[in-house]
Amino acid sequence: MEELHKPVLLSEVLEILQPGMGESYLDLTAGYAGHAGKILAVTRNYKESVLVDRDENAIKVLTKKYPEGEFGLEILHEDFYNAAQSLIKCGKTFDMILADFGVSSPQLDNSERGFSFMHEGELDMRMDQAQDLSAETIVNHWSEKRLIEIFETYGEESVGLARKHAREIVYNRPWKTTKELAEALSPKGWYGKHPATKVFQAIRIAVNDELGLIERTLPLIPKLLKSGGRIAIITFHSLEDRLVKQYFKRVSSLGEESELEILNKTPIVAGMNELVINPRARSAKLRAARKI
Numbered sequence: 168m169e170e171l172h173k174p175v176l177l178s179e180v181l182e183i184l185q186p187g188m189g190e191s192y193l194d195l196t197a198g199y200a201g202h203a204g205k206i207l208a209v210t211r212n213y214k215e216s217v218l219v220d221r222d223e224n225a226i227k228v229l230t231k232k233y234p235e236g237e238f239g240l241e242i243l244h245e246d247f248y249n250a251a252q253s254l255i256k257c258g259k260t261f262d263m264i265l266a267d268f269g270v271s272s273p274q275l276d277n278s279e280r281g282f283s284f285m286h287e288g289e290l291d292m293r294m295d296q297a298q299d300l301s302a303e304t305i306v307n308h309w310s311e312k313r314l315i316e317i318f319e320t321y322g323e324e325s326v327g328l329a330r331k332h333a334r335e336i337v338y339n340r341p342w343k344t345t346k347e348l349a350e351a352l353s354p355k356g357w358y359g360k361h362p363a364t365k366v367f368q369a370i371r372i373a374v375n376d377e378l379g380l381i382e383r384t385l386p387l388i389p390k391l392l393k394s395g396g397r398i399a400i401i402t403f404h405s406l407e408d409r410l411v412k413q414y415f416k417r418v419s420s421l422g423e424e425s426e427l428e429i430l431n432k433t434p435i436v437a438g439m440n441e442l443v444i445n446p447r448a449r450s451a452k453l454r455a456a457r458k459i
Contacts, residue, residue, distance in 0.1 A: 174201025190262035284349030322369030
């Protein structure tokens with residue numbers, strides 16, 4: 168099958184998780200099995216492993232790659248928080264867990280999904296195409312005050328620019344396409360980082376409740392790990408990385424009550440060789456821990 172998505176930090180994930188033959192694996196954001204395929208090729212333990220994703224396109228690819236009758240691999244079409252809750256209720260635990268919180272290349276490159284301002288597409292940005300809330304709802308119906316809040320909080324935009332962008336959006340409604348919105352937020356003669364980058368990030372995070380899901384899922388991780396089990400998490404912006412860093416620090420600094428041991432004190436980032444072939448890895452950070 169043609170590779171749809173280049174997994175970031177693949178060699179680093181394999182090195183820090185150290186998959187072994189027969190070990191069980193949970194991928195909370197399996198996507199197109201970029202990481203999962205390599206790990207399962209080592210463990211060969213399909214029946215005790217689970218792949219999770221909330222994108223129906225990814226689920227279609229996963230079920231085609233791992234037919235149920237042939238592999239016995241469990242594939243869940245859910246967001247990672249609900250999947251984690253379900254697995255805990257079933258009493259399942261794993262030797263390894265991976266969560267990659269980035270947007271996949273197929274999501275970014277498919278103009279119909281509306282994730283990128285580099286393509287003309289509808290204002291969508293839903294990772295789960297079945298949910299009601301979309302970018303169109305936020306852009307055309309949320310109040311100016313609420314837009315300012317998400318641009319500042321989720322986009323880490325300056326107060327002045329957050330207000331300017333929110334005012335531009337509210338006063339010129341309705342908006343129909345990603346390109347139309349991006350161009351309206353871009354001053355003439357701009358250079359460097361695209362002026363709409365932070366706004367699009369903020370809208371995407373709000374649409375998919377990305378930070379909320381991470382906050383609710385992190386405390387469930389120890390319950391899903393076997394003793395000695397490893398968890399690796401890849402983040403792509405400071406808001407996500409801060410949540411993971413603070414959680415790992417908190418649960419690893421409780422003395423005898425600590426549930427996790429941090430495996431890398433500083434985040435692992437992509438090397439130059441990877442950046443040449445996969446520029447989207449430039450903001451990726453990998454943190455890992457082991458259950459005590």
